[in-house]
Amino acid sequence: RRSPQARLPHPPAAPTLPLVTGPRLEDVDEEPDSLSLKGVRVIVVDDEPDARELARVVLSDEGAVVEVASTAGEALAILARSGPCLLVSDIGMPGRDGYDLIRAVRSLPRDRGGDTPAAALTAFARVEDRRRALAAGYQLHATKPVEPLELVALVASLGRVARSAI
Numbered sequence: 001r002r003s004p005q006a007r008l009p010h011p012p013a014a015p016t017l018p019l020v021t022g023p024r025l026e027d028v029d030e031e032p033d034s035l036s037l038k039g040v041r042v043i044v045v046d047d048e049p050d051a052r053e054l055a056r057v058v059l060s061d062e063g064a065v066v067e068v069a070s071t072a073g074e075a076l077a078i079l080a081r082s083g084p085c086l087l088v089s090d091i092g093m094p095g096r097d098g099y100d101l102i103r104a105v106r107s108l109p110r111d112r113g114g115d116t117p118a119a120a121l122t123a124f125a126r127v128e129d130r131r132r133a134l135a136a137g138y139q140l141h142a143t144k145p146v147e148p149l150e151l152v153a154l155v156a157s158l159g160r161v162a163r164s165a166i
Contacts, residue, residue, distance in 0.1 A: 035149075035156045038063030041085035042155055045075040045101065046121075047093040051144075055088065055121075058148040059155060072096035076104055079113045086158045088151075090144075091122035091133065098122065102137040117161040119154050121146060 042064050044055045052068040059066045067082065069075040073096065075089065087105065091098035098120055108114035119140035120133040133141045139161050142154050 035152050036063060037152065037155055037159070040064045040155065040159050041082065042066050043069060043075050043078050043082075043085055043087050043089075045069045045072065045087070045089040045093070045098070047071070047090065051090070054148075055151060058151050062152050064155065072098070072101035072104065075101055079105065079108075079116065084113065085116060086155060087116050087118040088121050088155065088158070089118065089138075091120050091124050091129075099132070099136045102133075106137040117158040119158055121151075121154070 037059060040063070042059055044052055044059070044066055045068075046052045046055070047070050049070070052070065056066045056068050067078050067085075069078055071093065072089075075087070079085065079087070087102075089098045089101055096104075102118055102120075105116055105118065106114055118138045119142060120138040121142050121144060122129070122133070123144045124133075125143040130141045140154060140157060142150070146154070
């Protein structure tokens with residue numbers, strides 16, 4: 001088990017053009033209370049067990065209620081069972097990838113989670129990757145590896161997206 005201070009892993013083939021589109025550690029100037037995730041429900045989707053566990057620990061430590069899934073199918077089942085929440089998903093997964101997942105979520109009726117705020121958390125960091133993620137239906141795109149505080153800020157940002165949509 002890795003320490004929550006460890007960085008989330010990423011595939012060996014690193015992207016050639018780094019792009020930071022979610023909150024960056026140096027941009028997080030919010031008061032700690034404004035980043036509180038107390039009671040926020042989050043589904044974390046990643047095929048990498050260490051990445052899922054680290055995200056679960058980091059977000060849970062900040063008060064979030066976290067469910068993890070290793071596949072798009074598992075994530076959709078959790079969403080159907082649990083109702084409204086936030087979604088943080090890897091893109092590069094075997095079988096149904098993160099693009100398939102967000103398209104499936106967006107095809108759901110609103111009352112069944114079709115408007116679930118979602119962030120892509122991925123090693124795919126080129127400008128084209130960001131555009132593709134946003135076009136597919138994610139509201140935010142952030143690159144791995146991510147620092148724990150950046151992950152908390154990302155989820156807090158998603159929570160603000162959810163509140164502004166009400």
